[in-house]
Amino acid sequence: MGFNTGLSGLRAASVDLDVTGNNIANASTVGFKGSKAQFGDLYASGFLSAGTNPIGDGVRVQGVKQSFGQGNISFTDSGLDMAIDGDGFFILNNGGEVRYSRAGQFGVDKDGFVVNNQGMKVQGYTADGDGNLSGVRGDLQIETANLAPRRTTNLQTDVNLDSRESVLERRVRDLSLQTGDFTAGETLTFSYSDGSADETVVIPSPITSAGQIADAISAASGVSASGTTTAEIDSTANRVTTGDTLSNTIASRNLEFSINGQPLNVSAVTTLDELANVISSFGNNSISANVDGDNLLVRDSSGEPLEVQWGDGSSTNPIENTVGEIAVSTNRSVDTVASDAVGSQFVATYNNTQPTRINAFNPIDQRTYNHATSTTIYDSLGNAHEMTQFYVKEPSPGNGVGQSQWSVYLQVDGEPVGGTDQTPYTAIFDQDGVLASINGNPSGEIIVADWIPKDPSGDPNGADGPPADPTSVVSPIPEPPTSSAFVLNLSDATQYGAAFGVNDQQQNGYTTGRLSGLDVSDDGVIFARYTNGQSNALGQVALATFSNTDGLSPVGDTSWVETFESGQPVIGAPDTGTLGSIASSSVEESNVDLSAELVNLIIAQRNYQANAKTIETSDAVTQTIINLR
Template identity: 70%
Template sequence: MAFNTGLSGLRAASVDLEVTGNNIANASTVGFKGSRVQFGDLYASGFLSSGSNPIGDGVRVQDVAQSFGQGNISFTDNGLDMAISGDGFFILNNGGEIRYSRAGQFTIDKNGFVINNQNMKVQGYTADDDGNLSGIRGDLQIQTDNLAPRRTTNLTSSLNLDSRESVLERRIRDFAPIGIGSLRGEGFSFSYSDGSTDYSVPAIDANASARDAAAAINAAPGVTATATTSAVLDGGLDDNFVSTAGDFRLELQVNNSGAIPLDLSNVSSLDDVAKAINATSDNAISASVVDHDDDPLTPERLRVIHSGGDKLDIAYGDAAAGALPAPTTFEGEVLVTTDRNVSQATSDAGTTNFVDTFDATPFTVTNEFNPIDQRTYNHATSTTIYDSLGNDHKLTQFYVKEPSPGNGVGQSQWSVYLQIDGELVGGTDQTPYTATFDQDGELQSVNGDPNGEIIITDWTPKDPSGDPNGADGPPADPDSVVSPIPEPATSSAFVLNLADTTQYGAAFGVNDQRQNGYTTGRLSGLDVSGEGVIFARYTNGQSKSLGQVALGAFSNTDGLSPVGDTTWVETFESGQPVIGAPDTGTLGSIEASSVEESNVDLSAELVNLIIAQRNYQANAKTIETSDAVTQTIINLR
């Protein structure tokens, strides 16, 4: 009996030594789970009773159980190495056999499949060509093809336009000259688009000069009036008359104030007469020689101009002929210009040229927007967009502050110009878009669209030489383009969204600018997220999900059967696995570029080794002692 008891102890201690030695041998094995021996005592027992004085029959190994506790996580330089932080196993396809492992040392084979060191393929959820993950589980495969280009169909700009900026662009209505005779006795009223109070010009005096009329009209806000008097002397006054006359004379009076002294003693041509007039002390008067009606066959004529619009009386002739003829009277005319704030002009007593043509007179921009002249716009920002071939193009947005609509309270307006590769698009070469902001600086609309969207339908992608580059061009029917642009896109049309643009009293700034296009990209690296999603990084700065690692968990992890290579297989005792994505349910998360180390505590195992050795020696002593007792009995004879 004692021999059997000691022998069972030797066997148990030997198993303990083997398990401890196996743990020590795998102390550096990634994903290894240490085992421990579970012992049970042995007693003789009958059918109904174990006896009154039971004596044990020794010990037996009941089980060798593995400890599935978390091992330490260490970082590596392999982007595809993965460690599970929490519950779960990697699912591996070993030629059709499904195995489970905590060892996440993965690489890629020649066909792009993610495998472990034993060429077992990692299982996960596959992704489509656009990177959308599906619920279909299969072998994870990394596609190394180039990422095809994507055209820009949406551009979102979040800007702040400085509300403190001044209005740069000046638009005016410039009317035809009006003779003073048409203005005398007239009164005028001007209305304003910004809600300012109408301004009334009193009736022009019946004896007023053009200078007086211009001064009265010029007093109206937003109205500029200037007067000038131009006298072209016809009626035989030419070089021949001046040179052949015995004593050429010319008298010039301004507003009947007396003849202006002129030195005509040595004149022999109209040019000499013009020089004599220009030499007077009255700087408002000037003279020049012109072709009548710009006809080179017509004799030259003398033109005298009074820049202030005063009345001119001019008489000329030959002194030898006696008294000069009666003077010819020339009265001035008024030039009227109104800016864009003047919405209407009316005449009190009758009609005048500029009132009659007010609505029909187009605006003239005196400092028209010019993308190469930064003085003609307040702000500008550029971003890169892409055509259907993946070629990059520079889109520049220009913002020009406009006068406030209405009465200037509660609203602000900006003009928006768009340029791609130096060419204005979106029709802004003719008419810019108008962005309207409320009293809080929030965008109200762009051309009446409360969503703040601009749809560009007239862009033709071109190469550096300015010729179409073969990419998709404008849509055949621009009116059919809607936002958002459906996929796949079939034209160069895209949407510019300014909904998040503001107008605050702060410096201009680009808060965010995003577009959905990109050029061709080559695979440059792989990243793994905490959810086990494998992302491909491309040289064009884009990334795309290629798949997601799947994890499996068991109700009874201890029921798994180890089959080597740091893997386990499902058994009846373990139950069927619950499979899902990492970091969902009870499944753990993924640590990328990391591995889970063995959970073996080497110090504890060395102590266990000593204990197993002691147990082995003690059981051997039991056998030795039993042998000595037996030998004593034999020696009694």
């Protein structure tokens, strides 16, 4: 009996030594889970009875149980190394056989599949070409081809326009009328677009000069007028004698000349140009003259009546009732003009004249815009282009209370787009500095549908150009895009009393890129990094968990297979449900406590020696009995 008891103890101690030795041997094995031998005692019993004083028959190994406790996580230099922080197993495809492992030392094989050191393929959720993850599980594969370029279809700009900026640009209406275009006693009413009160002026009665009318009109705010009187001496119509002209009169006759009754010394004059110089040097600084072909034009810039007489002594040729011209300039605050005179020529001319821009926007002149910001956009071939947004402050609309107005100009590679070479976009901000609308659109979006991508020489570069029908472009631009049209979104723009600043600027285009590295997120998504700064999801690692982890069967290579006792796996994405998260560039170390195992080794050795002593003692007792003969 003692022999069998000691022998069972030797066997159990030997198993304990084997288990402890295996733990020690795998103390540095990634993902290894330590085991512990479990023992049970043996008793002999008879049929229907266990006997009265049973004596044990020794010990037997009931099983070897693995501990699936979390191991330490250590960092590595490989981007595809992964450690599970929490519950779960990696799913591996071993030539059709499904295995489960905690060892996350992964790499890429020649076909781009993510594999472990034994070539088993890692299972996960695949992604489409745009990086959208699907619910389909399969072997994860790294696409090593170049990333195709993506054209810009959306640009979001978040800027603050400084409300303290001054208006740089002025728009004026310049008119030239004659005294006959006004009626004596006519009342003109000026209305202002900034909400100021209307103003009225009255044309004098009687009308005596252009200067008199100009003085009356200049009384209105924002209006400037000047009068000019012009006398034209036509060499044909105003001849001294039949067949004579002013030119040959100067050359052949003794010419006499007077202005407003004051004679001029023209005795030495032989040409029209010399006569014009003498008149311009006349004592009255407002009077000047110039030659127009064979004719002579005499002007008085004060707008006062002008009388010119000339002749050869035997006859004179008076030029009176000369033309009076009024030049009127109004700045952009004057909206409309009304008159109480039926058919007023001034009103008709003013209301049909477009403003002339003074200090108009010029992209190469920083004095003509308040703010500018640039960003890079891309065409369908992946070529980079510089888009610049210019902001010009305008006078406040309405009465100037509760609203502010800015003009927005757009350029790509120095050429205007969005039709802003003709008409800029109008951005309206409310009293809180928030964008209210752009060209009446509350979304704050600008659709640019006239951009032609060009090369550095200014020729079209072969990329997609504008759509055939620009009015058909909608926002957001549908995928896949078929033209160069894109949307500029300024909905987050503000106008506060702070310095101009670009808070954020995002666009969705990029040039082509080569694979430069891989990253793994906490939820197991594998991202490819490209040389163009983009990243694209290639897939997501799948994890599995079991109702009874202890029921898994180890099959070597730090992997397990499913058994009836373990139950079927529950598969999902990392960091969902009870599944743990993923630590990238890391591995899970063995959970073996080497110090404890060394102690267990001593205990197992002591147990083995003790059981051997039992056999030795039994042998000695047996020998004693034999020696009794």
